[in-house]
Amino acid sequence: MALFTEAFLTALLAGAISAGIPLLLVGLGEQMSEKSGVLNIGIEGMMLAGAYTGFLIAWKTESMGLGFIAGAGGGMFVALFMAVLCVRMGLNQIVIGISLTLGAEGATAILHHFQFSRTYPRLPATLKWDIPVLHDIPVIGPALFGREPVVYFALILVAVFAYLYRRTHFGLALQAAGDKPAALDSSGVDVLKVRTVAVLTTGALAGLGGAFMAIVGAGIFVPFMTHGNGFIGIVLAMLARGRPLWVLGGATLFGACLSLTTALQVAGIDIPTDVIQMLPFAAVMAVLIVLGSKANLPVSLGTAYARGER
Amino acid sequence: MTSETAIAPESGGKERKVRLNMHDDRLHFLIITIGPVLATLVIASLILLAMGVSPLDYYGYIFQRGVMSPSGVQATLTRMGPLLLIAASLIVCFRAGIWNLGGDAQFILGAVFVAAAGPELVDALPAWLMLLLCLAIGAAAGAVWSLVPAFLRAYQGINEIITTMMMTFLGGSLANVLVKLVFLDPETTVPQTRTLAVPDRLPRLFDTTVSSGVLLGLAAVLIVHFTMNRTAFGLRLRIVGANAKAAVHAGLPVATLTVIVFSISAGLAGLAGAVSVLGQNGNVRADWNPAYTLTIVPLVFLARFNGFATIAFVFLFSVLSIGSESAARRLGVPNYFTLVTMATLLILMAVAEMIDQRRSKGKAV
Numbered sequence: 001m002a003l004f005t006e007a008f009l010t011a012l013l014a015g016a017i018s019a020g021i022p023l024l025l026v027g028l029g030e031q032m033s034e035k036s037g038v039l040n041i042g043i044e045g046m047m048l049a050g051a052y053t054g055f056l057i058a059w060k061t062e063s064m065g066l067g068f069i070a071g072a073g074g075g076m077f078v079a080l081f082m083a084v085l086c087v088r089m090g091l092n093q094i095v096i097g098i099s100l101t102l103g104a105e106g107a108t109a110i111l112h113h114f115q116f117s118r119t120y121p122r123l124p125a126t127l128k129w130d131i132p133v134l135h136d137i138p139v140i141g142p143a144l145f146g147r148e149p150v151v152y153f154a155l156i157l158v159a160v161f162a163y164l165y166r167r168t169h170f171g172l173a174l175q176a177a178g179d180k181p182a183a184l185d186s187s188g189v190d191v192l193k194v195r196t197v198a199v200l201t202t203g204a205l206a207g208l209g210g211a212f213m214a215i216v217g218a219g220i221f222v223p224f225m226t227h228g229n230g231f232i233g234i235v236l237a238m239l240a241r242g243r244p245l246w247v248l249g250g251a252t253l254f255g256a257c258l259s260l261t262t263a264l265q266v267a268g269i270d271i272p273t274d275v276i277q278m279l280p281f282a283a284v285m286a287v288l289i290v291l292g293s294k295a296n297l298p299v300s301l302g303t304a305y306a307r308g309e310r
Numbered sequence: 311m312t313s314e315t316a317i318a319p320e321s322g323g324k325e326r327k328v329r330l331n332m333h334d335d336r337l338h339f340l341i342i343t344i345g346p347v348l349a350t351l352v353i354a355s356l357i358l359l360a361m362g363v364s365p366l367d368y369y370g371y372i373f374q375r376g377v378m379s380p381s382g383v384q385a386t387l388t389r390m391g392p393l394l395l396i397a398a399s400l401i402v403c404f405r406a407g408i409w410n411l412g413g414d415a416q417f418i419l420g421a422v423f424v425a426a427a428g429p430e431l432v433d434a435l436p437a438w439l440m441l442l443l444c445l446a447i448g449a450a451a452g453a454v455w456s457l458v459p460a461f462l463r464a465y466q467g468i469n470e471i472i473t474t475m476m477m478t479f480l481g482g483s484l485a486n487v488l489v490k491l492v493f494l495d496p497e498t499t500v501p502q503t504r505t506l507a508v509p510d511r512l513p514r515l516f517d518t519t520v521s522s523g524v525l526l527g528l529a530a531v532l533i534v535h536f537t538m539n540r541t542a543f544g545l546r547l548r549i550v551g552a553n554a555k556a557a558v559h560a561g562l563p564v565a566t567l568t569v570i571v572f573s574i575s576a577g578l579a580g581l582a583g584a585v586s587v588l589g590q591n592g593n594v595r596a597d598w599n600p601a602y603t604l605t606i607v608p609l610v611f612l613a614r615f616n617g618f619a620t621i622a623f624v625f626l627f628s629v630l631s632i633g634s635e636s637a638a639r640r641l642g643v644p645n646y647f648t649l650v651t652m653a654t655l656l657i658l659m660a661v662a663e664m665i666d667q668r669r670s671k672g673k674a675v
Contacts, residue, residue, distance in 0.1 A: 091660045095608040099656040106649025113644045238472045274486040281480045288468055
């Protein structure tokens with residue numbers, strides 16, 4: 001078939017990874033929050049803050065590396081609010097999460113408006129690292145092994161998190177903070193500290209994901225550019241049920257669907273974007289209907305922990 | 311902010327506490343309502359000043375447009391119709407312990423099907439029957455879109471936050487496909503449905519431009535409020551929401567009730583879409599999706615699912631959104647500023663509520 005040419009497959013896979021990496025980062029972040037018992041709906045705002053600060057710093061300093069660090073910082077800044085308001089003060093996580101998303105949407109749009117008015121300056125192409133030997137494999141090579149350093153970082157993170165959750169004391173503490181915070185507390189671990197670390201890490205990852213969208217994906221910052229990616233991250237984290245490798249799988253699937261439009265256009269086939277955009281969601285719904293498995297969320301998800309309360 | 315923390319009980323001595331009890335009601339009212347609003351005004355003013363805009367002018371325009379000018383008040387009230395229906399939709403499901411976060415798709419699909427059916431039915435049926443039928447179509451479209459999440463939750467125990475959010479993304483795209491490919495008005499260049507002429511829409515109240523959709527919204531919120539609080543059916547739903555396992559032991563048909571709650575909730579969201587089209591827009595354009603649900607969710611929470619408080623919050627929100635659109639135009643403040651104001655207000659209200667709860671807890675001890 002003419003459809004499956006090398007150019008088409010490379011474009012599809014490269015696009016899937018470009019669209020999937022932000023989802024992977026956000027999904028991994030949300031997974032950590034949810035494990036610790038915090039339903040982080042503010043993650044869309046954290047992403048957007050990361051996209052904005054990441055773009056701004058990359059544009060000002062002309063250093064992509066600094067841009068990514070700033071993006072993670074921007075996400076963490078929004079997460080700081082979440083940590084103080086929801087973890088420390090125990091406010092409703094849904095209310096605060098949505099508020100932070102709204103606030104970050106407004107704040108980044110206003111800041112962009114005053115700095116750039118209606119212009120959208122474009123960043124130069126990002127530095128790529130070619131991995132020797134592997135990079136020469138057809139299709140997979142250029143799509144996967146000749147990428148931006150952040151891509152490798154995100155992929156390594158999957159393994160790191162899998163190890164963290166299964167083998168380390170901190171992983172166990174995270175799980176306990178989400179399932180039975182009182183037990184964790186009585187074993188002498190500070191629940192609020194564990195949750196704070198989790199939320200801040202989430203912010204950094206979401207910010208990095210947003211920065212990736214702005215710096216690598218688009219090369220520009222546009223208000224509201226994260227476009228529900230944070231919410232897809234929440235869905236991914238819930239579907240993955242605590243397993244980082246599943247987040248990777250889900251992010252790749254969603255990424256592939258999102259990039260299918262561009263890839264099909266490369267192949268000269270025109271399908272309405274709206275139809276393509278339905279694909280990943282339809283796929284997941286179909287899986288859920290067929291498999292009908294029970295979702296396995298932490299018991300204390302969404303509830304604040306206050307010591308000595310019953 | 312500082313004014314609220316100062317009246318928190320832990321900061322005062324014994325005498326202070328006694329005095330607090332004496333002024334209990336008034337203080338309560340101040341903390342919960344006025345405090346956060348004032349604090350938000352102060353914070354927003356600081357941001358406005360930083361942007362080089364006079365806060366007084368800005369608030370002046372909001373107040374003028376949202377509350378004082380007749381056309382502004384009418385726009386505010388018309389805007390309230392769909393918002394109240396969405397609020398009612400959320401109250402039903404949240405009190406029954408069900409997270410229907412798919413309201414945006416239920417809304418937009420309700421709107422699209424009504425926009426498609428309205429112009430077709432308008433010549434065939436008497437006006438009142440056409441309107442009733444359209445409202446029913448909107449509600450049905452919303453309810454149908456929630457069936458899959460409802461059954462998955464009721465019979466498979468699959469978390470409805472995931473499924474309803476999936477259905478929201480799906481529904482948003484489906485609505486676009488329908489508008490662009492199926493229900494397209496061939497006579498316009500912009501992809502949109504055929505337009506329902508103004509006389510064929512929901513009747514306006516008296517001699518104003520206020521759509522009677524606002525009455526539907528008010529009625530929905532009040533009916534939901536009383537059903538949930540005062541009827542046996544409402545009690546059943548609240549038991550399911552409080553503890554589904556206990557509800558099973560009490561002999562309640564939890565699965566059936568879950569599907570019913572989904573249908574009512576999504577039906578109300580679909581109705582909101584219908585009211586939006588029948589009362590205000592008259593058609594649906596491609597890529598139109600106001601995504602109201604997400605902003606109404608926190609309002610409903612802050613109102614603690616109380617119908618009357620919800621109406622007050624929705625009114626406040628409508629004034630703010632209508633008023634700031636005008637203020638934004640006149641002062642060159644981007645419209646996004648409303649988002650920041652809303653976020654600040656919601657956070658401060660949540661903080662105030664927490665302080666209030668701690669205060670009453672402290673009193674009980």
